[in-house]
Structure formats: C-alpha cells, structure tokens
Amino acid sequence: MRSYLSNYCEQLVPFTYVSFDIFDTLMFRTVSDFRMIHQMVAKLYEEQYGISLPLYPKQRMDAEIKARNVWGRNEVNMDMIFEYLSEYSEEERNRLRFLEEKCEIDNCIGNPLMIEVWKWCRDNGKKIVIITDMYLPRRVLDTILAKIGVDYDYLYISGEEGVTKRTSELFAVVLRKLNIKPTQLIHIGDDLNNDINMPQIKGIASLLRLSNEANVLPYIKVKQCDTSLGKDHLFSLLSRYCSNRESLNSEQRIGYTILGPLIVDFCQWLHAIRKENNLHKLFFVAREGFFIKKVYEKMYPQEAHDLKYIRLNKNVLRLPLLSMHNACEYFMKAKVGRLIYDWKLIFDLLYISDYESAKHFVVLRTGFDRFHETVTLKELESGKYNEILVSLFEYQREMIEEQCALLDEYLMSLGLFEGSVGLVNNSINGNGQSMLTDYLLSKGKECDILGLQFIKTPKCEELLKGKCRAWLTESSVSEFSKTRFHSNCLLLEHLMFEPNGTSIRLYRHENKIEVLCGAPRTEQKDWGKIANIQKYALEFVNDYTNHVGISLDMAGFYGYFNMLCHPLYGDAVLLGHLNDDDMDGDKTISNIRFPFRFKYLFSKDIPFDITWREGYFTLKNVSPWGINLYLYSAKLQFYKQMVKSHIKRIIFSK
Secondary structure (H helix, E strand, O other): OOHHHHHHHHOOOOOOEEEEOOEOOOEEEOOOOOHHHHHHHHHHHHHHHOOOOOOHHHHHHHHHHHHHHHHOOOOOOHHHHHHOOOOOOHHHHHHHHHHHHHHHHHOEEEOHHHHHHHHHHHHOOOEEEEEEOOOOOHHHHHHHHHHOOOOOOEEEEHHHHOOOHHHOHHHHHHHHHHOOOHHHEEEEEOOHHHHHHHHHHOOOEEEEOOOOOOOOOOOOOHHHHOOOHHHHHHHHHHHHHHHOOOOOOHHHHHHHHHHHHHHHHHHHHHHHHHHHHOOOEEEEEOOOHHHHHHHHHHHOHHHHHHEEEEOOOHHHHHHHHOOOOOHHHHHHHOOOOOOEEEHHHHHHHOOOOOHHHHHHHHHHHHOOOOOOOEEEHHHHHHOOOHHHHHHHHHHOHHHHHHHHHHHHHHHHHHOOOOOOEEEEEOOOOOHHHHHHHHHHHHOOOOOOEEEEEOOOOHHHHHHHOOOEEEOOOOOOOOHHHHHHHHHOHHHHHHHOOOOOOOEEEEEEEOOEEEEEEOOOOHHHHHHHHHHHHHHHHHHHHHHHHOOOOOOOOOHHHHHHHHHHHOOOHHHHHHHHOOEEOOOOOOEEOOOOOOOOOHHHHHOOOOOOOOOOHHHHHHHOOOOHHHHHHHHHHHHHHHHHHHHHHHHHHHHHHO
C-alpha cells in the first residue's frame, strides 16, 4: 500500500466501526453544485417530452424550501419535496422525479482514494457504516453505492431519520441504534462542520477525507466552463479525476483531459448533423478517422452498423483520377506538396518501378530525355511538361485501369452508394472529397456525400459547393482561435493516428479489396505514446458516457486550445517531439533544432518547419509572458489582415 494511504488508514486501527459520508467523500457528482442536477432534469424533460421547463430548477428548490418549512423537521425526503411541486400534474411530477433520480445515479463517480480506504476497512474486519444528509430514498443510494462498488453493514439517511448531521442529532441516532460507545466509531467526511465538528460533539472521532489536491487542471479554465450545464459538467468531471489521483503523467493528462473531451465534443456535433441530414452511413477517413470512429462507436453503439472506416487519400485516388479526360489537372491536384520535383519522385507518384523502361517509352513518344533535371512546381502547373506526363500516364494505362476497377469495387463493398453519407475527416480545403466526387461523376455513379470536418476554409466551401459542414467554422469560437486550431492541425492528426502507415494503393487479397499501407517510418516510433494517449482518452469517453449525456458546448475545444497556447513543459516535450513523416524529410512537430531568436515572439522570420510554435517556445524555456507576447502579436497581425481583406472586398465589390 502506498505510504500516504497506509498512514491514513493507521488512524482507523483502534476503531471497530468506521462510518463514511457519501457525497463528496466516497463519490462525487459530476457537476459543481447539486442544483445543476435540476437543470439537467429540465433539459432531459424537454428532450424526452418536447416541453420546455425553464422555471423548473427554481420551482424545484422552492418546493424543497417549502417542504422544510411546513414539516418543521431538520430534513425532508423526496415524497415531501415533490408534494409541493403544485405547478405540475401527478404524471408530470412522477416523470420529473424519475429523471432526477436517474440524474443522481448517472452523474456519480467513485472517489478512488476513499474507495481504497473503504477496501482497507473491509480487509481489516471493520464494520462499515454509511451516514448521509440526503433526501434521496434508500433504493437510489443503494444503486449509487453499488455503481461505485461499495457495500456496507449499516446505512443511516437523514431523510428517513428526520434529523441531520449538521445538528449532530443524526450521530446520536446512529450511536443509539447501533448500541455502541462513541469511542468505538470514527467518521470520515468532507464537511468541516457536518462531518468533523458535529460528530466530535457526540464524542465520536472524525477525519477529513483523503484527497490529493496537488494535481491541477491546467487547461480547463473556470471562466470558460461556468456558462453552461455542459461546461460545468465537464469541468467537474475532470476536476474530480485529477484531484483524486496520486499523480498524472503527460499521456494521462493529454488523453483524459484534452483529447477525450475534444473528440467527444466533435462527435456530439457529428451525431446532431447526422440526424439533421438523415445520413445513411458515416465514413471515417484514414488515418485520423481511426480514433474518431472509436469514440463515436462508444458514444452511440446503436449506430455501429452504419459506421465504416475508409482508407482514402491522394495516393489511393491518384491513378483512378488519371482515367479522366483532364488527367494532367487531376495529377496536379493529387500530387505531394513540394516546390521542386525530380523525375524519380514523379515516377514514384505514378507507381512506376521500372524507371529505365518508362524513360525509354517517353523518349520514343516525345523525344524528351532530360530526366536528370529537376522540375519546379510552377513549371508543372504551367503545363510545360504535360506531354511527358501524358506519356507516363499511357505507360501506366494498365495499372490505372486496374486501380479504377479496384476503387469502384472497394467503394461499393463499403456501401458508399447506399443513400446519403457523411465523410468524416480532418480535411481543411476539401480536396479529397472534391476529387472523389469528380471521379464518381465521371463514371456515372450516383453519390450523395456530405463532408463532415473540424474546420473549413473559404476555398473548401467554394470547391464543395455547400456539400460540407465544419464544426468549428459553424461555432461561436473566435476567428483567431479557429486560426490557431487550423495552424496546428498536424498535431491533432498525429494524436488520432492508427498504427499503420499512410495508404498507398489498392490490391486484391483472397477475393477482397485491401489497401496497401506505407512502410513504417519515424512516425511509428511514437505509436506507444499515442496509443497510451488514446487509451486514456477512451477512458474519459467511458466515464462520460456513463453519465447523463449533456452537450459539452465547445468546452472540449477550449481545453485543447488552452493546451496549444500554454502547454506544460512535460506536455510540450511529449507532443513537440512527435515525429512527422514528410516527402521533404522527416521532422518533429516543434523542431527545436532551430535556435531561439527574440524576434520570433513578434512573429518575424519563424522557420516554417516549426509547426507548433507555442510548444517550441515552451521547450526553449520561454517564459509565459514571452508566449503571451507572441500570441498578442499573432492576434494583432491576424486582425490587421482581416481588416485589409475586408477593405479589399468592399473596394472590388464596387
């Protein structure tokens, strides 16, 4: 047993009976205040019965106050409280009561530290007593205790006894009914008056619950989380998780408190959009879709049959696109992002393995033989080398036709043509969806695809002609925050990756279409870390889905955004050193090989290869004020550019 826990439990040795408070001791509600439960009830009532009850939270509290005044007792129970909800019929009161009891059960989470204390007591033959000031009935409390894995020998409830801990009288009832001396009992709770001072008045020893407040919640800000029920719910859940564990490592903190809430937030939006648009299936695009699909399945298991993982990218689409009449245009769309190309790379993009044979074919067709020269992106885009490219396409005609047939069969087997579908991806510009749609239309295949992504650019909107929805773009999040998210999308991609390399091309295996994936490169070195982060994120999803499903209302995004801007040093080490495989050479997300320059804080001349700049600054031990200076400078430049663009639009519109 850990030393701090062992020392705590040693204080319990002299006592035959150990009593525990329930709420905020053995378990926590996943809301900051019990009155938030009443808001949950109103929200669930509206969802289930279509009737809005904006006044219900106040009415519920007023009924409790009235019951206490009328009955003249120290404590009341649910029967008494609901008797005074006179604004509602008996049927409505029954519904509301059922929902409140459900919310109380669903929104409880065990306190791991105190459950360990309870286990020690059981293992050492102590009699377990539960003492609680509560209006909930015994059957509900029994369900809550069973949910967190706690049993007991005796349970005393103020609502049953008519007296409370806060007057010390409930402790007197316990002593009398157990027929024991005060010295035989020790009580553990969280309230200094009710659980510590009051039992001592009756001669009963008392202890504050064991807790670990050293673990902070650095990325979830109270000011961002106190404006809605969903935000309060998340803040409370994460606070309980962090403060009641001995320690948190970076993988645990990033997974449980950042990635998990972010993807849950996104998946709640996905679910709403799917219902709104009556989408038959959701297709989660590799490789980021690997983790998003896992989360969505856990949140909405009833939809599992309609969820598909699809390996689709520029590599897989490139050869099929070359079957279209404007093949050179689509080759440019499906190329890799480089400013300079050599012919070996172009051959590789076309999956040409016999370089010499391909060269000979081109020479005979066109007379071009300068394969030792490099080619600029500008030259390719100008059409200068279109004749050579067309010759290479002809050389690969057989493979192009094969890949077309395989792609058609692959998409058919997944059910892409069975009604309206959603294509879930981390795209920004919509190129993949656009190329897929163009290809299918060229083949005369009917498809109704709606892109579903985190964020989109004006280019994406123009390209997809409205066949795309974007979570952040449609939110009330500030434009600057959206931009910071956009500029760091590579980091999020890596956190959602699967263990396989990027998709290359299609092939047939045992009469089934498979996707060949690239050989592992530097990214695969990180899979152990990423797998752990995803594991803890799924732990959050499990915990969250075990409670009442309240919308996070962008709280998941704000936690992630705060981490991007102000990472802890250990988190910056973990995330900043993630490897990124690139055609121009492998690098890390933050690339600390570049020496720090003070001018970087003013957004001047920052090396392009530093993808996550705030992480780079943290790794270079730049102080928080320095990072704030950079963010202020970046924000100022961003809004200056917005003003300039707006002025240009006004001028040219005239």
